[in-house]
Amino acid sequence: MTSKPNEQQALRKNALGLLSIVFLVIATNGPLTALVGAVPVSISMANGIGVPGSFIVAGIVYLLFSIGYAAMSRHIRNAGAFYAYIAAGLGRPAGVGGAFLALLAYNAIQLACYAMVGFFLSQELLTKVGVAVPWWVSAACIGLLVHYFGYRNVEFSGRFLGFLMLCEIAIILVFDVAVVLNGGGPSGFTFASFKPSSVFTSGFGPSLVFVVGSYMGFETTAIYSEEAKNPRKTIPRATYCAITAIMVLYAVSVWMIIVAYGESGTLEVASKDPGNMWFNMTSRLVGKWAADAMSVLMITSLLAALVSFHNTISRYFFSLAREGIVWRGLAKIHDVQGTPFVASIVQTLLGLTVIIVSGLDGVDPLQGLLPWASVVAAVGMVAVQAFASLSVVGFFRKDKRGVSLWQRTIAPTLASLGLFLCLWQIIVHVDLLSGSKSIWSTLVPWATLGGGVAGAIFAVWLKSARPMLYNNLGRVLNEV
Secondary structure, eight states, rough: OOOEEEEEOOOOTBBBBBHHHHHHHHHHHHHHHHIIIIIHHHHTTGGGGHHHHHHHHHHHHHHHHHHHHHHHHHHHTTTTTHHHHHHHHOOOOHHHHHHHHHHHHHHHHHHHHHHHHHHHHHHIIIIIOOOOHHHHHHHHHHHHHHHOOOOOOOOHHHHHHHHHHHHHHHHHHHHHHHHHHHOOBBBBBGGOOOOOHHSSSHHHHHHHHHHHHTTTTTTHHHHHHHHGOOOHHHHHHHHHHHHHHHHHHHHHHHHHHHHHOHHHHHHHHHOOOOGGGGHHHHHHHHHHHHHHHHHHHHHHHHOOOOOOOOHHHHHHHHHHTTSSEEEEEEEETTTTOSHHHHHHHHHHHHHHHHHHHHHHHOOOIIIIIIHHHHHHHHHHHHHHHHHHHHHHHHHHSSSOOOOIIIIIHHHHHHHHHHHHHHHHHHHHHHHHHSOOOSSSHHHHHHHHHHHHHHHHHHHHHHHHHHHHHTTTTTTTGGGG
C-alpha cells in the first residue's frame, strides 16, 4: 500500500450517492449485532415485551433530531460533522468539546466491536475448525483488514459494506417471514408490544440504555457530506432514510421474535439463554443452515461496523487536523484513493495497541473490555447528539435562512430534551451497561463528559494563545 500524499486538504468529491451513504450508516449501526446481542438483554432487564415500542419511541426522537440536523446540513459541509455543527451553533469551545467527546465515543464503540468480533471469531474457529486462537489475535487480524478498507477509496468501502449489509438484512427478513408463515407463536399474533401499558413501564428507562445505543451511527451521514453527490439533498434524505429503516427493521424484527416465543416464553428464554435466543428460533423455523448463516453474518456485521467506524474516526481526525487542533499531518490525503490515509494509519495503530495490551494483560473481551467501552460510547455519543440538536437552534437564531419555525426551533428542541432524558437514563442505569455497581462504574460517565469539558477548555486556551487559529475554527471548509 504505497502512499502518494498530496497537500490538498479536501476529500474525494462526488464519490457517494444516496444508497451508498445509507448503506454506510446501517452498516455502522450493525443491525444483526444489535438484535442478537443487545435485544435479549434489554428484554430480560428492562421493559420485556415492550422493547419494540421503545424502538419506536427512540426512532421518533431521532427523526425529530434529523429535521433540524437536515436543515442545518444544507449550510455545513465538513467531515467533522458534529464538531462543525456544534461549533457553528453553540460556539467554538462547545464545538471542540463535542469533537473530543465524539472521538472518545467512536473509539470506545470501535473497541467494543473489536472485543466482540475477536471473541466470536475465535469461537467460530474453535467450533468449526478446531483451532484455538486468542481473542485478541483474531481481533488484531480483523483490525488489519479494517485498515485495508479504510485505506481504499470510499466507494470501495461503500460497495463492500453495502454487500454485507444486504446479506445481514436478508437473513433477518428470512426470519421475520418465517414467523409470519408459521402463523406466529403459541398465541398467534399479538400487538401487546406496542401498547403504552407495555412500553412505559418502570423498565422503560433501562430499555433506553440498550435501544438508544442500537441507533448509534445514523449521524455519520453528515461525515460523508464532502464526499457526497449533491450533498444539500443527499445528506438530509440519507438521514431520514437511515433512521426510518433502522426503526422499522428493529421494531418489526424484535416484535417477531416475541411473537415466535410468545410473551411468557420470550421472557423465560431472554433470562435463561439470551445468547442463543435468535439462533435457536431461527434453526427451528427456518433450518440449521439459517442459524449457521446468522452466526457467520454476526461476525461480518461487526466487520462492517468496524470499517464504518474506522472511516468515521479517521475523518474526525482529518477535520481537526485540517483546522490545526491536532497534528496537521493527519490531514494528508492519499493522491490516488482520496482518503485521509495518515489519520487512518494512526487510528489503526491506536486500536491495535489497546487490543494487544488488553489481550496480553488477560482482559476478558466480553466482561472486561466490552462493558466499559460501551459505557463511554453511549454516554459520549448521546451527549454529543443532544448538544448537536441544540446547536440547530443556535445556528438559526440570528439568521432564519428561510427555514420554518418547526425545523429550526421546535423539532430540535424536542429532540434535545428527549436525548438529554436518554443521557440521564444511561447515567442512572450505567450498571446495566457495565455489569458493575462499584463506585468506579458510576464515575465513568462523568469522566467521559469530562473529556468534552477538557476540549472546551483547550479551545478557550487557543483563543488567548493562538487567536488566529481559534477564529478560524469551523470555517476552514469555506476556504477549500
